[in-house]
Amino acid sequence: MQLNTAVIMAAGLGxxxxxxxxxxxxxxxxxxxxxxxxxxxRILSENGIQRFIIGTGYEAGYYEALxxxxxxxxxxxxxxxxxxxxxxxxxxxxxxxTTDFLLLESDLLYEKRAIEHLQQxxxxxxxxASGRTDSRDExxxxxxxxxxxxxxxxxxxxxxxxxxELAGITRLSLGTFTRICRLYxxxxxxxxxxxxxxxxxxxxxxxxxxxxxxxDLIWTEIDMVSHLTRAREIIYPxxxxxxxxD
Numbered sequence: 728m729q730l731n732t733a734v735i736m737a738a739g740l741g742x743x744x745x746x747x748x749x750x751x752x753x754x755x756x757x758x759x760x761x762x763x764x765x766x767x768x769r770i771l772s773e774n775g776i777q778r779f780i781i782g783t784g785y786e787a788g789y790y791e792a793l794x795x796x797x798x799x800x801x802x803x804x805x806x807x808x809x810x811x812x813x814x815x816x817x818x819x820x821x822x823x824x825t826t827d828f829l830l831l832e833s834d835l836l837y838e839k840r841a842i843e844h845l846q847q848x849x850x851x852x853x854x855x856a857s858g859r860t861d862s863r864d865e866x867x868x869x870x871x872x873x874x875x876x877x878x879x880x881x882x883x884x885x886x887x888x889x890x891x892e893l894a895g896i897t898r899l900s901l902g903t904f905t906r907i908c909r910l911y912x913x914x915x916x917x918x919x920x921x922x923x924x925x926x927x928x929x930x931x932x933x934x935x936x937x938x939x940x941x942x943d944l945i946w947t948e949i950d951m952v953s954h955l956t957r958a959r960e961i962i963y964p965x966x967x968x969x970x971x972x973d
Contacts, residue, residue, distance in 0.1 A: 733776045737833035738784025738808040738816040752786045754833035774842045782816040784808025811919040832895040837946035851900040856891030858942035866893035876931040879924045891940040
């Protein structure tokens with residue numbers, strides 16, 4: 728079933744790159760003259776998404792200005808974004824999320840094939856993985872023999888066999904998300920400390936989260952200066968080549 732809602736996490740301070748961003752959040756990095764967030768919204772819109780829920784924090788005013796121009800965007804600021812990790816931003820949106828959804832990070836540059844795959848899959852809960860990127864700061868994924876999420880870590884040695892690398896885009900059912908929120912509502916201090924990858928790994932033990940891999944997926948996160956250079960010099964030219972060939 729094709730989804731109509733995307734949830735975008737955009738609260739982070741971006742400490743490893745913000746001195747190069749003139750105080751704007753990472754989603755407003757421009758690549759090829761277009762911000763990451765506007766490019767992402769365009770790709771999502773072209774693939775059936777009509778509602779965008781964005782969890783903001785750092786420099787939220789940029790997103791408020793964007794929402795003022797686009798009625799499809801709904802914002803919710805994490806009031807303690809500078810004291811919490813990514814899961815709490817997602818947890819903070821729980822009353823706004825009323826259907827199955829795509830979950831994305833705001834600092835991604837990616838090809839439309841990522842969204843097409845997750846919109847066409849028969850899975851209820853699916854984490855998208857790529858092959859090896861050598862991008863630095865990768866999040867590695869371990870699965871069981873059925874392709875179900877077991878563990879994610881930036882420390883490759885902490886995993887058994889590595890299946891792929893987290894691409895930062897996930898399909899999540901409302902039922903599973905509700906169970907995640909109930910689980911952590913019982914321990915708010917923990918909910919504030921963890922990242923969303925930990926929450927997905929935890930829930931996968933009782934509500935399986937499948938991992939699908941697109942080996943040659945063109946994408947990058949932009950979390951530090953080397954990522955920004957890679958995005959501009961390697962990833963974006965490849966994306967342009969793919970788009971021109973369509």
